[in-house]
Amino acid sequence: QSALTQPASVSGSPGQSITISCTATSGDVGAYNYVSWYQQDPAKAPKLMISDVSNRPSGVSNRFSGSKSGNTASLTISGLQTEDEADYYCASYTSSSTWVFGGGTKLTVL
Amino acid sequence: QLQLQESGPGLVKPSETLSLTCTVSGGSISSSTYYWGWIRQPPGKGLEWIGTIYYSGNTYYNPSLKTRVTISVDTSKNQFSLKLSSLTAADTAVYYCATHRGDGDLPRWFDPWGQGTLVTVSA
Secondary structure (H helix, E strand, C coil), rough: CCEEEECCCEEECCCCCCCEEEEEEHHHHHHHCCCHHHEECCCCCEEEEEEEEEECCCCCCCEEEEECCEEEEEEECCCCCHHHEEEEEEECCCCCCCCCECCCCCEECC | EEEEEEEEECCEEECCCEEEEEEECCCCCCCCEEEEEEEECCCCCEEEEEEEEEECCCCEEEECCCEEEEEECCCCCCCCEEECCCCCCHHHHHEEEEEEECCCCCEEEEEEECCCEEEEECC
């Protein structure tokens, strides 16, 4: 199965911007605009933050944005807030008609 | 607004088969708009997609689990189910059901999710 690689951890101070990358080991991310991002607080179910690379669902803060370049998708959080501290996962459709999640990134707000 | 709720045993013995059910409320499982998925998360680890089903019965499975997984749908009960056989300790995880959705005929994101249910595989 294809894999999506994320950094294990990122950190930032309140008010700063951070970016979490999601890189495909094959051409899956680059071939489709079907990358989504999820926020997971401890002991909670994941919450959709971004769909189709850059679409933000209703109710999600506009401080969250998504983009893609080649085989790498990115989630950017601007104006970092303490409440943003959580785990973040990317996911993508693959050419094998399957779906795959990244390994997850722990965001620490210093 | 769709809501999903997992149900099933919290403890299962090794080599046995896990059976979980996801009950959908706030919408019809037979809607052409949605697919339905299962995702799991071992303690302290990341998310793993298990499989997805359409109300017609079309299924998609994670290749690494395909030989052990069966996902089915019961439109009369507005539920879909997961069966995972030949369990080992490595199958211990929180199991989530989720609506797998997207515009058109291909599901592309998971939203909403159930609250998850912890399944422990132990003798």
